[in-house]
Structures are given as structure tokens and as C-alpha cells.
Amino acid sequence: xxxxxxxxxxxxxxxxxxxxxxxxxxxxxxxxxxxxxxxxxxxxxxxxxxxxxxxxxxxxxxxxxxxxxxxxxxxxxxxxxxxxxxxxxxxxxxxxxxxxxxxxxxxxxxxxxxxxxxxxxxxxxxxxxxxxxxxxxxxxxxxxxxxxxxxxxxxxxxxxx
Amino acid sequence: xxxxxxxxxxxxxxxxxxxxxxxxxxxxxxxxxxxxxxxxxxxxxxxxxxxxxxxxxxxxxxxxxxxxxxxxxxxxxxxxxxxxxxxxxxxxxxxx
Numbered sequence: 001x002x003x004x005x006x007x008x009x010x011x012x013x014x015x016x017x018x019x020x021x022x023x024x025x026x027x028x029x030x031x032x033x034x035x036x037x038x039x040x041x042x043x044x045x046x047x048x049x050x051x052x053x054x055x056x057x058x059x060x061x062x063x064x065x066x067x068x069x070x071x072x073x074x075x076x077x078x079x080x081x082x083x084x085x086x087x088x089x090x091x092x093x094x095x096x097x098x099x100x101x102x103x104x105x106x107x108x109x110x111x112x113x114x115x116x117x118x119x120x121x122x123x124x125x126x127x128x129x130x131x132x133x134x135x136x137x138x139x140x141x142x143x144x145x146x147x148x149x150x151x152x153x154x155x156x157x158x159x160x161x
Numbered sequence: 162x163x164x165x166x167x168x169x170x171x172x173x174x175x176x177x178x179x180x181x182x183x184x185x186x187x188x189x190x191x192x193x194x195x196x197x198x199x200x201x202x203x204x205x206x207x208x209x210x211x212x213x214x215x216x217x218x219x220x221x222x223x224x225x226x227x228x229x230x231x232x233x234x235x236x237x238x239x240x241x242x243x244x245x246x247x248x249x250x251x252x253x254x255x256x257x
Contacts, residue, residue, distance in 0.1 A: 023252070023253065025249070027249075043249075047250075049252075050253075051252050051253045052250070052251070052252035052253070053250060053251060053252065054248055054249070054250035055248065055249040055250070057219045057221075057226045057228075057246075057248070058226060060219065060246060060248075060249060061219070061221055061224070061226075061244065061246065064244075064246055077249060079251060081253045082253065083253065084253050084254055088251070089251065089252055089253055089254040090254065091250075091251050091252040091254075092251035092252065095217055095247075095248070095249075095250045095251050096251070097169070097171050097217075097247030097248070097249065098170065098171065098247075098249070099170065099171060100170065
């Protein structure tokens with residue numbers, strides 16, 4: 001399961017909307033070993049393509065070093081699909097290179113409702129996981145979970161465990 | 162043993178979990194050969210059967226992407242840091 005702050009999900013969706021029709025991509029870093037994504041880092045899609053993404057290599061070096069200096073790791077790696085569902089493609093599986101990361105996909109094909117889903121990708125095998133969206137502004141123990149529903153805003157937190 | 166090589170998470174199975182290992186060579190190709198002698202199999206993750214750097218592996222000498230330094234012919238010397246990072250990439254299920 002991916003637990004992630006509502007504000008971060010909203011920022012990721014906003015990034016995907018902003019870059020549409022190109023694919024958007026980025027990282028949410030978190031303390032190493034915590035499995036808690038806390039620092040959203042939008043990345044440049046060096047491909048500037050509606051069907052492909054690749055982190056800019058120099059930006060990736062800078063961000064990866066920064067994470068190491070801060071004792072962080074890439075907890076979430078996200079990208080958008082602009083015309084298809086939020087499900088990893090064959091290419092996504094073949095190129096997945098962070099076995100510990102949650103791979104978050106956002107589909108911007110619907111201009112009104114963004115589809116957000118999370119996956120683990122290991123050795124070419126994809127496993128979907130639920131997304132639990134946390135409201136950081138309220139009591140941290142009063143966690144709300146959205147499943148299969150539409151939130152009052154524009155995000156569809158679709159979870160198929 | 163004079164070049165510090167930073168190993169990404171996904172390749173640490175080759176280095177016994179080490180994040181950073183030493184290797185030697187005058188060029189990146191020699192450095193990778195030396196690495197492979199110590200950690201058999203790692204070369205195949207970095208270099209294709211045709212002998213080119215894998216398209217989706219980023220290698221940096223200090224702060225430079227080796228693609229701008231001659232790729233496998235890039236010079237390395239004592240005290241350099243070589244960083245290996247798998248590219249973060251993917252795409253939609255559409256043919257371009």
C-alpha cells in the first residue's frame with residue numbers, strides 16, 4: 001500500500017495536467033527506509049513526448065545526489081499517460097529500475113477526472129497496490145481512505161488491491 | 162583501486178550490497194572490465210553484446226554524463242568518481 005499526503009497527490013496531478021499532452025514525470029523522496037513520500041520533486045521529461053518519458057540525465061544526477069546527502073530515497077516515481085489508462089506499459093516494466101519504489105501513474109486522458117494508481121514493479125512483474133491518501137492538515141491518526149470513488153475535487157483515487 | 166564507483170540499488174546484488182566500490186582503468190571501458198573481474202556479470206548490465214553502453218544506463222565521470230565524454234572511451238583517472246544510475250524512463254502503450 002502507498003500512503004501519501006493529499007497535497008502531494010494534488011501537486012503530482014497538477015504537474016501532469018500542466019505538461020499534458022506531454023508525459024510528466026517526477027519523484028517523491030522520503031527518509032530512507034521510511035516508505036513515507038514527503039518531498040515532491042517534479043522532473044523534466046527530456047523526451048518531451050506524449051508517449052515516452054525519461055528523466056533528464058543531469059537533473060537526475062543532481063537529484064539523486066541530493067537524496068543521498070539528505071539520507072533519502074525515491075519512495076515514489078511517477079509519470080503520466082496522456083491518452084491511455086494509468087497502468088504500466090510493457091516499456092514501463094522493462095525499464096523499471098528502482099525495485100523499492102512505488103510506481104505511481106496518472107492518466108490525463110480525461111480532462112475532468114485524473115486517474116491515479118500505484119504499482120510495484122519487480123523483475124518485470126507488476127502488482128497493483130491500494131493508495132491511501134492522508135490529510136496532513138488533520139489529526140494524523142484520523143486517516144481517510146478513498147477507494148473506487150471520486151473525491152469532491154478532480155482526482156479519482158482508484159485502488160484495486 | 163583508485164576510482165570510486167557509485168553503484169545503484171538495482172546493481173548492488175553484484176557488489177554484495179556495497180554502495181561504493183573501487184576500480185581501476187584509464188578509460189570507462191577498462192574500468193568496467195576491472196569491475197566485472199571483481200563482480201562477475203555486472204558488465205552485462207552496463208554494456209550491450211555489441212559493446213556499446215546500454216541506452217538506459219546513465220554513467221557519469223564526476224559531474225559529466227559520459228555520453229558527452231566519448232562514452233566507453235571516456236578517460237578516468239585517480240580520484241575520479243564514477244556514478245552509475247539506471248535511467249528513469251518508460252512510456253505509454255502506443256507505438257510512435
